[in-house]
Amino acid sequence: xxxxxxxxxxxxxxxxxxxxxxxxxxxxxxxxxxxxxxxxxxxxxxxxxxxxxxxxxxxxxxxxxxxxxxxxxxxxxxxxxxxxxxxxxxxxxxxxxxxxxxxxxxxxxxxxxxxxxxxxxxxxxxxxxxxxxxxxxxxxxxxxxxxxxxxxxxxxxxxxxxxxxxxxxxxxxxxxxxxxxxxxxxxxxxxxxxxxxxxxxxxxxxxxxxxxxxxxxxxxxxxxxxxxxxxxxxxxxxxxxxxxxxxxxxxxxxxxxxxxxxxxxxxxxxxxxxxxxxxxxxxxxxxxxxxxxxxxxxxxxxxxxxxxxxxxxxxxxxxxxxxxxxxxxxxxxxxxxxxxxxxxxxxxxxxxxxxxxxxxxxxxxxxxxxxxxxxxxxxxxxxxxxxxxxxxxxxxxxxxxxxxxxxxxxxxxxxxxx
Amino acid sequence: xxxxxxxxxxxxxxxxxxxxxxxxxxxxxxxxxxxxxxxxxxxxxxxxxxxxxxxxxxxxxxxxxxxxxxxxxxxxxxxxxxxxxxxxxxxxxxxxxxxxxxxxxxxxxxxxxxxxxxxxxxxxxxxxxxxxxxxxxxxxxxxxxxxxxxxxxxxxxxxxxxxxxxxxxxxxxxxxxxxxxxxxxxxxxxxxxxxxxxxxxxxxxxxxxxxxxxxxxxxxxxxxxxxxxxxxxxxxxxxxxxxxxxxxxxxxxxxxxxxxxxxxxxxxxxxxxxxxxxxxxxxxxxxxxxxxxxxxxxxxxxxxxxxxxxxxxxxxxxxxxxxxxxxxxxxxxxxxxxxxxxxxxxxxxxxxxxxxxxxxxxxxxxxxxxxxxxxxxxxxxxxxxxxxxxxxxxxxxxxxxxxxxxxxxxxxxxxxxx
Numbered sequence: 001x002x003x004x005x006x007x008x009x010x011x012x013x014x015x016x017x018x019x020x021x022x023x024x025x026x027x028x029x030x031x032x033x034x035x036x037x038x039x040x041x042x043x044x045x046x047x048x049x050x051x052x053x054x055x056x057x058x059x060x061x062x063x064x065x066x067x068x069x070x071x072x073x074x075x076x077x078x079x080x081x082x083x084x085x086x087x088x089x090x091x092x093x094x095x096x097x098x099x100x101x102x103x104x105x106x107x108x109x110x111x112x113x114x115x116x117x118x119x120x121x122x123x124x125x126x127x128x129x130x131x132x133x134x135x136x137x138x139x140x141x142x143x144x145x146x147x148x149x150x151x152x153x154x155x156x157x158x159x160x161x162x163x164x165x166x167x168x169x170x171x172x173x174x175x176x177x178x179x180x181x182x183x184x185x186x187x188x189x190x191x192x193x194x195x196x197x198x199x200x201x202x203x204x205x206x207x208x209x210x211x212x213x214x215x216x217x218x219x220x221x222x223x224x225x226x227x228x229x230x231x232x233x234x235x236x237x238x239x240x241x242x243x244x245x246x247x248x249x250x251x252x253x254x255x256x257x258x259x260x261x262x263x264x265x266x267x268x269x270x271x272x273x274x275x276x277x278x279x280x281x282x283x284x285x286x287x288x289x290x291x292x293x294x295x296x297x298x299x300x301x302x303x304x305x306x307x308x309x310x311x312x313x314x315x316x317x318x319x320x321x322x323x324x325x326x327x328x329x330x331x332x333x334x335x336x337x338x339x340x341x342x343x344x345x346x347x348x349x350x351x352x353x354x355x356x357x358x359x360x361x362x363x364x365x366x367x368x369x370x371x372x373x374x375x376x377x378x379x380x381x382x383x384x385x386x387x388x389x390x391x392x393x394x395x396x397x398x399x400x401x402x403x404x405x406x407x408x409x410x411x412x413x414x415x416x417x418x
Numbered sequence: 419x420x421x422x423x424x425x426x427x428x429x430x431x432x433x434x435x436x437x438x439x440x441x442x443x444x445x446x447x448x449x450x451x452x453x454x455x456x457x458x459x460x461x462x463x464x465x466x467x468x469x470x471x472x473x474x475x476x477x478x479x480x481x482x483x484x485x486x487x488x489x490x491x492x493x494x495x496x497x498x499x500x501x502x503x504x505x506x507x508x509x510x511x512x513x514x515x516x517x518x519x520x521x522x523x524x525x526x527x528x529x530x531x532x533x534x535x536x537x538x539x540x541x542x543x544x545x546x547x548x549x550x551x552x553x554x555x556x557x558x559x560x561x562x563x564x565x566x567x568x569x570x571x572x573x574x575x576x577x578x579x580x581x582x583x584x585x586x587x588x589x590x591x592x593x594x595x596x597x598x599x600x601x602x603x604x605x606x607x608x609x610x611x612x613x614x615x616x617x618x619x620x621x622x623x624x625x626x627x628x629x630x631x632x633x634x635x636x637x638x639x640x641x642x643x644x645x646x647x648x649x650x651x652x653x654x655x656x657x658x659x660x661x662x663x664x665x666x667x668x669x670x671x672x673x674x675x676x677x678x679x680x681x682x683x684x685x686x687x688x689x690x691x692x693x694x695x696x697x698x699x700x701x702x703x704x705x706x707x708x709x710x711x712x713x714x715x716x717x718x719x720x721x722x723x724x725x726x727x728x729x730x731x732x733x734x735x736x737x738x739x740x741x742x743x744x745x746x747x748x749x750x751x752x753x754x755x756x757x758x759x760x761x762x763x764x765x766x767x768x769x770x771x772x773x774x775x776x777x778x779x780x781x782x783x784x785x786x787x788x789x790x791x792x793x794x795x796x797x798x799x800x801x802x803x804x805x806x807x808x809x810x811x812x813x814x815x816x817x818x819x820x821x822x823x824x825x826x827x828x829x830x831x832x833x834x835x836x
Contacts, residue, residue: 019753022777096776102798108787110797113775117809200809221639221810242832249834335437346832357531357827358514359440369526369830378835379528379826380520391535391618391823392639393811405809408797409775412787414660414764416667417796 007191010146010179011198014119017176018144026093028171033136036167037085043163044078050159058152071126071153081132088136091382094400095142108415112406116142118200121192123148125206128156135164135178137385141403144177151184193218205386223394225387227313228258228341230371233330235347236267242368243346247278249370252285256315259342259374263320265330271323275299287317294323310337327352335361340389342374363396425609428564428597429616432537435594436562444511446589451507451554454585455500461581462496468577476570489544489571499550506554509800512818513560526833530824534560536618539610541566543624546574553582553596555803559821562595569602611636623804641812643805645731646676646759648789651748653765654685660786661764665696667788670703674733677760677792681738683748689741693717705735712741728755745770753779758807760792781814
């Protein structure tokens, strides 16, 4: 099989599917989502068997434990996929919403209509549940999608795609609305990210390496999430209880997530009260602390932080700590070393809270709340296809709206330009 | 001078300026805009002299008449620039607007804050007034801008940039908020479109060749406007008077604009009534008609259209005409041959009007109105930095909002994730 031809064919089919999807009713889309859920439920045995095959091949290839864990489907994980489909069915349909219709002096009425982007190219790694998440969010937002999952999950993804196809067919929707790339050759990704005529946006999900590679080579806009180097700044007017609770939660609630705090900044006047107590709390959780010189004078047991620590996403029980002399210095540090993901201040000071909100250049900026809240579900988006650290198009958690665009609509009664 | 070093320095300065601009008050930004207007007014003699120098060099280089016209500054054109600055000063400031603040079940309050994109790279051709438009829109929206105008306008642009700098200084704003690329070497553009660390978005304005080149080579998102192949479809239920008025206005109001109709589609049942009358109206305006075979059987004097006519942006008194048997065929033609810019239907039929609105995949879709209305001023954006034919980020006329992004803001009282 010629991979370029194969991918071009998927692209053409996706483009045609997108043209019919824009007319699909909310009812039909929801019917398809619920039918997919039923198909997954009834297809459990086949799904688990296909997944066993992936696990067998994976074990033979010597995949590491973390990867094997992400790859594994269990009955509980299938339940979660089914529940996810039902939740997406219950979300409001963003497509066709008309807003801001105003009359202009010329007599025309102008507003905006929310429309699908068209065709989404989804590139991800080993977790098979992403297949269901991406398919459901793209379908609900009226987009066709081409799914390119990791080669190690190919059997699982094929079994899931069969359920998705069944759901689409039962609702009378075009089955090419969701297409799985069946070839595992890497060249397929190279084709996908260059098909400007057939793909409107790429959504890569996975490690930083994957996303950098795709961004580098893509000839199509990318909704991308690079790293999450998140900060909490404890201001001189921080409430002590809030400061301790948030600093602990932001680091230790989960270590491997992108909204976990990686660097803690403390105002030098507050550090003598807070830092020793915090160090004790982190010690209980076995978090390794790496401090600046001044912070080490307060807690000598800390390791010395090196320059690289300020720009490292540990994704692990490690925390960099720095004392600063002012909020200005904290904001400077965040905007310089951070990844524009999520940053928080703990303060009771009104003016500094407002300043922090305006000046920190991140997709989520928080006052007196844990960075761990940066999440599509916590924000009420219903579901999330990724978190964007870009400024263009979508920023922060991306839900259904991030998969749509708005076109202008103009209504007249024979109006012409004078 | 090393061009790479020079551009890097502009980039660093722009990034730093952007960090201070995000804090600039509406009052200071407006003060700067009005001071720029005054500086232009008081600097007329110097502006006209600098422009004369560009015209002299241009004439010696044998620039064509159209280019010389775009290059020329007159007192009337300076008035228009001054008026434009005052209008932008009068527009509402989009920066800092907080919307959709809602409490979530966890107790946090989540909403969005509108923020500048950061640094805009503006690349344009010979019209010096773009220097003022781009500077004013970027400043009002809180962005720093690097301006790269055409080399043929360099003396005019330097004179204008001096007035802009004077306005910024008078308002106490950082003068690097607006920087003109002083080197005319093409390599400067090559650098500008690759400076990912310093430039957040590129806005090219000019011919299709320029924009394609930039899009091809840029490593930064581009808000781009390629061609405007706009259609009007006269439905079988079109009101005759509206059909004649709109078809005439959309083609003949101005020929060289991107929202001018280039192809007229007519339902075959309506064509016998409408087409001969339209042909007579177009003949009065000396518009050359290029028809499909069936339309030529109704108006034999028309030239035969060839395949290339359906995808040509004439920007001239030439019109392609095609008969179609249904609205479905019209939509198919538009989505296939059009440039997703602006397309209109003329009909009294409710259901088809709604269908056309939903299914035509263009940045502006119109019912019973002339395509010539697709314009930032007509839409009430106040001003326009360009028209985007993309779907990502901004679509259609791009005003101040298109130069901003939204970040999430989260307010709490010590909330932590459970």
